[in-house]
Amino acid sequence: MELTQIRLLVSDFPSVYRFYRDTLGLKPQFEAETGPYAKLTPDTGHAAIALQARTHLADVLERLEAAPAGHRALIALRVDDLDATHAELTSRGAEFLRDPSPMGDRMRVAYLADPEGNLIELQEWLELRDRGQ
Template identity: 75%
Template sequence: MELTQIRLLVSDFPTAYRFYRDVLGLRPQFEAENGPYAKLSPDTGPAPIALQDRAQMAGVLARLGVEPEGYRALVVLRVEDLDAAHAELTSRGAEFTLAPGPMGDRMRVAYLEDPEKNLIELQEWLTLREQAGSAVG
């Protein structure tokens, strides 16, 4: 089994697409601002995020509700400098629900929502697992 992507079902495809492309700065595999599908990738790493028009998918899966309630997804993006990423995304119009702060002793995080109310976590790793393990021994 191989994970190929995480796909978010979105009700307002153009708005979600522009958020991931223009605000978060992910690179589209191909331009598809009006959908019904797009795959966008961060600068590093193999894990793309895909957007799927919710109404189109509801036609495939009759059980799919019109609108989800509460958080249904958490997208986690690692950044090298959380404060710099926070400042850059804020300058692009992102509104954070939680400003940068510590999460334990190995990372700092900040949270924002995409236009579909999916939760996004930005992580800055302070100590890599390998470094933490070698420091103990």
């Protein structure tokens, strides 16, 4: 078994697509601003975030519950320089729920949400402790 992607079911496809493409700067596999499906990847790595219109999947499954309330997913993205990424995304219009701050002694994190409330955790990994400690 191989994980190929994490897919978010979204109600406002164009808005969420533009957020991941324009605000976060992920690269679309192909342009699909109106949906019903898109796959976007960061500059490095093989992981992908896919978006699918809730109405499209509802048609496929012939049923789908109404959009759930509150946060439904958390996507963790590692960055080399959290402060620089925070500044760049803020300049693109991102509004952070939590600015960069330590999480334990192994990483720093910042949080924002996409237009449908899915959480995004930006992680800057700090130097790991020696295994002997």
